Amino acid sequence: MSDVVDFNQQVIAEFRANGGKVGGPFEGAPMILVHHRGRKSGVERVNPLVSLPLEHGWAIFASKAGAPTNPDWYHNLMASPRTTVEVGGDVVEVAVREAHGEERERIWARQKELNPGFADYEKKAGGRVIPVVVLEPAG
Template identity: 55%
Template sequence: MANTNDWNSQIISEFRANNGKVGGPFANANLLLLTSTGAKSGQPRTTPLVYLPDGDRMVIFASKAGAPTNPDWYHNLLANPEATVEVGAETIKVKATVAGAEERDRLYNTQAALAPNFAEYQQKTTRKIPVVILERLG
């Protein structure tokens, strides 16, 4: 867990220092920083995530690289659906909703076609990876 936190901290610092631009494996990816409220702690938690633009919405995927459990940020959004995202230099208030089955499949398949590692993530796990839609508030 500490390694993941260190990895995420480095990405978050680089993202914020460069108006949303990062190097390494995320150099050309659509990347955002999600700040959700901890389901148990009530504390803000920031996570870098790849997203899929879908009109005015941003779509994120609870893949956790194909792990058997959903990521913490997913549980946080279920408990507290209002969050903020940083995209480039902009901070946006959003509300999260979990995509229904048909929309989930469409969005996940679109992301997997753009980034084949997402297809691999689904193959690695028995759970159906949730897809979360972020819509701007206000």
């Protein structure tokens, strides 16, 4: 697990140093830093995630690279659906909600079209429906 934490810390540092741009496996992908508080630990955490810009906010995807379970950040956001995100050089307060039905399908299809790796995650997930989380500016 510490390898994942170290990798995330490197991506976060690169994101912040370059106004939201990162290279490596995320080169050219729209990235967002999502802040969340551990629902059990209370510890504040930050996760770098590929996002999909929406008309009023962003979508993120609880793919966990196709694992059979949802990532911890998803559970944390659902437990406390107001947080902040870093987009480019800006910090934005957001309201968090999960997309369902037609909205989810539309956003998910667009994400797979733009980033085919997400279709691979869907296959690997073994029937788990990957949650689509919408982040909308609060206020």
